[in-house]
Amino acid sequence: MSDPWDRPAGQATRSRGARVPRQGSAAPGGARAHDGRPAKGSHGARPGGERGRGRRLLRIFATCLSVLIVVTAGAGWWFYEHLNGNIHSVALDGKGGTEKADAFGRTPINILVMGSDGRTSKTDCKLGGGCSHTGVQSGSNADVEMVLHISADRSNATVMSIPRDTMTQVPACHDAESRQSTNGYYGQINSALQYGPACQVATVHRLTGIPIDHFVKLDFSGVVKMSDAVGGVSVCVDDDVYDTYSHLKLSEGTHTLKGVAALEFVRSRHGFGDGSDLGRTISQHIFLSAMIRKFKSAGTLTDPTAVYDLADAATKALTVDDGLGTVKKLIGLASDVNKVPTKRITFTTMQTAPDPADKDRVVVASAAKSLFATIADDQSLTTGSGKKAAAASATAKATASAVPASEVAVTVENGTGITGRAGTVADALTDRGFSPATTTENAPSRASTTTLTYGTGREGAARTVAKALGLSAAQLKQGTGTGLTLVVGGDWPSGTRYPGGGSSKASADTKAAVSDAHASTADQAKTCAKVSRYKTVTYNGVAMTPAQAYAAARGKPDSDS
Known part of the structure; x- marks a missing residue:
């Protein structure tokens, strides 16, 4: 083996003209003759000597290090400010009530998560459809509404979906951004978003009695960005399905959905259950459970590139209240969610009854009062082992x-x-x-x-x-x-x-709270979305089940292809 200068290993190397110190002399730079006198021509360290070169190298190294620190700090600051600049926040003005601290001074967190059906941009028009005659629109409805409750001690969480077809009283509201106002009316709960996110929060608070501290709103493109940022979400369907309305088309089994395919899945209401919004809430719970498991999986939050993509996508995709309007606050929220084990995150759907005045609408069932109470009173729906809590x-x-x-x-x-x-x-x-x-x-x-x-x-x-x-x-x-x-x-x-x-x-009666609420926990990885057995879709003008439509549309590619 040879050294870098092609000499046998161990052989000394010298630059041209270098002198080897005599025995007993000091090292170069302060060279002395063996009798202790300075060597001829030596006057201590010379600017062109090795000590001078060493000092210059140290200065260069220090300068480079300083530049590196400044550049790194600047990049970090730019990154932080860039993410903060992505966030769109809206004042809540206390319309959702206020949480009360427990005996130890800890406070639960209640967040209304909304999925908007707004076609307020060309991108959302393309994803959501329906703009061919109207063009880009200004209003939107909250077609997805979930109350996310994180307990005061961060040991458990509950997610309660509110079907969009629920009829309720919308309070008087004024939206400063859109300047839309209402004196209040009785109508479909998702319509309150037309008067701003704070109005939707106030409506849910009035309906449930649950204090709502914060809100998070996503539009169509936001769902696409988030699913792409996490690298796709794994879901399972128990039969072939083609929802000709949301355009979701999947074969029976497990699929990893990204982008538009993920949006088609969470939007599908004709593909699952009985073809109503009630069936859609359950498939959305399956999707969100898988996303939570993906967040918590090894590597997702430790890969700097993945973290940046996720943070950039999240801040661009979300509209939040002022209480969550900075990266620091969103990171704090993510940390709180991450503390809760998946087996103690319970998904439920608010119990409903048919609306006597309209068969296509629902009203709150009396059983929902127990579910509301468990959330408002910060009570877990699971035990420490993840099993359903028993009622006295x-x-x-x-x-x-x-x-x-x-x-x-x-x-x-x-x-x-x-x-x-x-x-x-x-x-x-x-x-x-x-x-x-x-x-x-x-x-x-x-x-x-x-x-x-x-x-x-x-x-x-x-x-x-x-x-x-x-x-x-x-x-x-x-x-x-x-x-x-x-x-x-x-x-x-x-x-x-x-x-x-x-x-x-x-x-509180936790058994009553989850009765007929389709309760599940986020750790249930093997749960498949149940494809509707009813003729809920049409293909070429013929009413079919989603499985029949899948077979009839063999020439159409699957959503995950």
Whole structure:
């Protein structure tokens, strides 16, 4: 083996004209003769000597290092500012209520995740279709609505889908950006987005009683960008499917979907279940579960290129509230989600009943009140092992005999002497779905303790109020009247839940909460989307099942081809 100068290994090398120090002399640069006198011609370190060259090399190295640090820091700052510049944020103005901290000062997070059907750009027109006559449009509906709840201790999370066909009361709203306003109306829940994201948040808060801290909105192109950024999402279908409306076409089995194919899957409502929006929410849960597993999989968040692509796509794809309007806050949110094990992320669909006035619409079922309560009260739907949480039998019995909140009106009396206490508690009740006939008064005299008095036959209604406010059985008293009167006493000077009155987490009926809610957890990797067995699509003018349409359209390429 030879060294770089083609000399035998171990042989000394010298530059032309270099002198070898004599025995006993010092190293070059401070050379001395063997008698201790300076060597002839030597006057210490010379500018052109080896020490001078070493210093120049150090200066060059230091300069390069400084430049590298400045460039790297500048690139990092540019990257951070670039991502911040991508984010579009909108003020929420407290329209979704406020979360309350737990006994340790920790606060849950509730986020309304919205998928917009807006054709507000040429790209979304191409992806969503329907612009051939109208062109680019200005308004949009929230065709996908999910309440994402992350517990105060970050140990569990619940995702509740709200079908877009739900009929409800939309409150008065004004959107500063579009200048669209409404005085309020009864209509389809997804239409509230026409008056801005804050209006959609307020509508969901009014319907469910769940405080909504934040929102995240994606459009068609946003779904495409996000699915591409994660390298595709793996999903399974239990039969051949061709939804001629969303254009999703897949053979039976497992597929990795990117871009437009991913959008076709999450948009498909005729391909799965009964062909309605209810079936679509379940397939969306399957898709999101797979995406969460992909996020958490080894390598996804440790690859710098993947992280940049994901961050760039996410910030370009999302519209968020001001509370999430920076990269730092979005990273914090991602960190909170990442803390929750997949086996403790529960997906549910809000329970509904047919709308008596329109067979193509739905209304909130009474069973949904329990689901709303578990989320609002920060209660997990799974145990630490990931199994469904069990309900206490006594609670189930109490729930069965309780009266729905919407049928209960309460007279709230202020016995504290603190201005506005009765109004605060009354607003909390109506926000949680109690009758708008709830009223407020001043108590005849100061009261040291809080009591709820109910008339004959109204014990079930009183239990509903007590559960919502955290009152104990000892605070319920039967009276001679016909209604319910809540006297807010000096032992309850603030807040909308009675302090020390027992947490609803211990008594909420989790079994009722998930009943008929199609509950699943994010760790269920082998779950396949169930293709509709009904004739929900048409091909060449003929009504067919999605599987029949797949067979008839053999010449059309599959979505993942």
